[in-house]
Amino acid sequence: MSIQRQIGRTGGTKVKRTLGVQAALEWAFRVEHAQLELPRPKDVSEEGFGFGLEYVLLQRAMLGCKVDGGQHKMGRYTHPDAEVIAATVAGMPHSLGGIRMAIQVAELARAGLTPDWIPGVVPRCVPLEIKNNQHGERATTIVVGTERVKTRGKWRTVELLACPVTWRPHPEQIASARRGYADWWLALDWVRDGLIAGGMLLEVEVTAAMPKVRPWLASSRK
Template sequence: MSFQGKLGRRGGTKVKRALGVQAALEWAFRVEKAQLELPVPNDVTEEGFGFGLEYVLMQRAALGCKVDGGQHKMGSYTHADAEVIAAAVAGMPDSLGGIRMAIRVAELARAGLTPDWMPGVVPRCVPVETRQNQHGIRAVTEVVGTERLLTRGKWRTVEVLACPVTWRPHPEQITSARRGYEDWRQALAWVRDGLMVGGILREVEVTAAMPKVRPWKTT
């Protein structure tokens, strides 16, 4: 899929393609195969909007306002705007997860996926272990004590059995998955804001559109 040829003109001015940040990331990483391999300048920190945008600006100035992509695609061209988007992601600050979050954002975009926030999942109380025989599936029990019972005039010692149970998935798993979604969304908001403020994309316009806030909240 080529990005070239999909841009129109209005009154002699090139019309940029408007994309939400998630769509822009998927275009850059999934379609254009952009990579997170831009060098880090020694005198630039990872705070603010990150070194990525600033570095690309410096490189564009040094190269006459043109970044040549393609070094990662073996004979194929990587769109310059895709390289800028990848550079912005690579500059993810530590406060948002740093390089780990940058890699996560890029990998999800490359796969065209949204983080799994476990939609529709409700914790259920289930046996810790089950066994299956000719009578079906039964919960495994364990001895938790003994009791003495008087039956037919005799005292007998009997085992007290209990079925260990657990919650599956555990509520903390669901909470963790949804926290991960929120962290990813915050990272996308940071990339979006940086690209919108930077104003250095030539043929793509990143819009304010964002993935849903807490999509598990139906009301």
């Protein structure tokens, strides 16, 4: 979807562009090149919640409600709504990952990406190691014991061999990727609620639309 800077008007009344939170983030960081490099309020500790909506509103009031891109955006105009979205992301609470999650949300939006939850993969049991020789590929085996066997009337000691195996991708790798997606989803949910509740966006309206909560469940039913 093409996101344009100009907001349409109908009958002389300004019409807000409606966007889901993911699309709004991509517009702010990818199209408007908003940044997270904002000064931390002096009265907020490292364990605090960063930039609250009240702080953003205060900064707007001090600037006469006209944000021209911020001190980090010399020579480039950034839409005021994009600055508000960026400041809201920068206020990510510690319980949702804090600044680490804020950076992840911003960078994914800037790239137009969704966290990789490893779709379409099924763990397979495979040899731990493969060796190549003149006969082709062969799974590596290890000696796990010995056994006495009688062949042609004689007792012999033979080695018991086993092939170490593993799961690829490992189920924990898949689970970890999907936990990461779930954490990102919760962060977007928080940003969406904050932007809607704050009511500070002038030309963009964030809707209730969200990415799928567990896309792998829908994928598994296909």
